[in-house]
Amino acid sequence: xxxxxxxxxxxxxxxxxxxxxxxxxxxxxxxxxxxxxxxxxxxxxxxxxxxxxxxxxxxxxxxxxxxxxxxxxxxxxxxxxxxxxxxxxxxxxxxxxxx
Numbered sequence: 001x002x003x004x005x006x007x008x009x010x011x012x013x014x015x016x017x018x019x020x021x022x023x024x025x026x027x028x029x030x031x032x033x034x035x036x037x038x039x040x041x042x043x044x045x046x047x048x049x050x051x052x053x054x055x056x057x058x059x060x061x062x063x064x065x066x067x068x069x070x071x072x073x074x075x076x077x078x079x080x081x082x083x084x085x086x087x088x089x090x091x092x093x094x095x096x097x098x099x
Contacts, residue, residue, distance in 0.1 A: 001031050008037030010044035018051045033057075065094035 003021070008014060024031055035042060039061070046054035067089045075085035 001029075003031065003033050005033070005035045006037070007041075008035045008045060009041050010048070014045060015048060015051065018045065018048075018054060022051070022053050067094065070094035 005014075005017075021031065021033055045051060046057075048054075067086065070092075071082070071085040071089040074080055074088050075082060078085070080088070
């Protein structure tokens, strides 16, 4: 089973979930976890003293999105001038385009 968690934050609910997940994977259940979110939120969660298994878990860190490609998409879809599309891409860091 693959469990997806988007917009990870370090709150009490996520801590309870992560602790429960840790117990379940110790039982060799076929569980996988994919968490997405801002680096600082994931970093804060994985550094909780009771959740250090997250620190040791395999991670894939995504690089920043290609702003030129994002600007071209904004320009095409919103009929924007080059400089306006690039400015929007810079401001949003492409998140709306990526999703």
